Amino acid sequence: DTVSEEKLEMIERRRRLLGPAYQLFYKDPLHLVRGEGVWVFDADGNRYLDVYNNVPSVGHCHPHVLQALTKQASELNTHTRYLHDNVLDFAEKLIGTMPDALSQVMFTCTGSEANDLALRIAEDYTGGTGVIVTDYSYHGMTKSIAALSASMGPYVKLDKDARAIPAPIHDPAHPEAVGKRFAADVRAAIADMQRHGIKPAALLIDTFFTSDGGFFDPPGFLQEAVEAIREAGGLYIADEVQPGYGRSGEHMWGFQRHGLVPDLVTLGKPMGNGHPMAATVVKPHILERFGSESSYFNTFGGNTVSAAVGLAVLEVIEQENLLPSIHQAGKAIVDGIGALATQYPVLANVRGVGLYASAEIVDAEGKPDAAMALAIVNALRDEGILIGAIGPHANILKIRPPLVFKEEHSRLLVEGLEKVLSRL
Ligand code: PMP
16 A cells, blocks of 8 residues: 555645644545545546545535525625525425424534534523433534543543443344333433432434444334433433434434434534534424523524525435435445345444444454454445444444435445455
């Protein structure tokens, strides 16, 4: 693996200008210059199938979104302190996709801010400070939310009033046990808070546990845990930054898979197809006091251009009728990789819903094999296919393409993976 002189220079320049915080993917990092649909292109003109990026949700450089963006950017861009139809049209369309009770929305620029806002609202409404998260969760980067992102450790300490519980289990043989165990962990966390004089404010969970490794089944398994937090006076915040926007191929929102109506929902990544946008959707009675008294304002959140872009993304999901193709393409991924798992024992616990799939990479004893997962990710890159690896042991293949990924692309992914596995 030789990295070109040109790239080495760029890497050095990044390090000099951006400091040490900026990580790159791959042993031979990619220098991307263009994107179209599910494809990205590097500076040498090589094409890569994007099976990783959920931000360009309706595909890289979608023409309808581009048109909305350039049109509005050439007319006016202001914040939300003047009257304008865009923010209202977008809010109306977005809320229209949610259960009726979730009928107000506040706009931010990042998922971190959306979670930070949701938390402030939840604390205000409940008078509590205790938050329950899972132990390899990721909810964002602000000081308060990093302290609730248990995957950040050891530099970032968990908030002292928070409790991190184990993620759900993948246990298709005993589906009824999944929700029972998770709810028992939530109850234990509540009891521990109460012993320490901490009032519960919220259960904050990523509906598909995407950072913990992806846990989707059985549908409905989150219900008992949500009942438990509500009985203790806390709220249920659904972090839909990754599961939302139709990714499941079943519903627009991940929580619908569990038959739930959250008290607050946070959105981000896919909202603007790359334009930085996020939001907190909330039941009005929960927002009432905080909204009236907190003076919350977000300079760029809900601006005229962002609103036009956000509306265009929702229009594409609807006009291109993406949900059924998300379902089909996703099924082809899980079935295809599932079939490979019968031949290649390094693959275990292949699972997914819609266009979010996980496959664990294990050694001969069935233990997590991060080195092999990384080798697969790098070898796939050399085959022109981009995926990632996640989870507490960094051994779970993360398959999370743009939502315009079709069955033909799923086949390319499965073929590429087979080629790589037979070689490794
Ligand atoms: N929640 C989840 C589930 C996420 O995956 C992320 C980003 N990876 C965030 C929140 C934070 O979003 P942002 O990076 O836009 O602040």
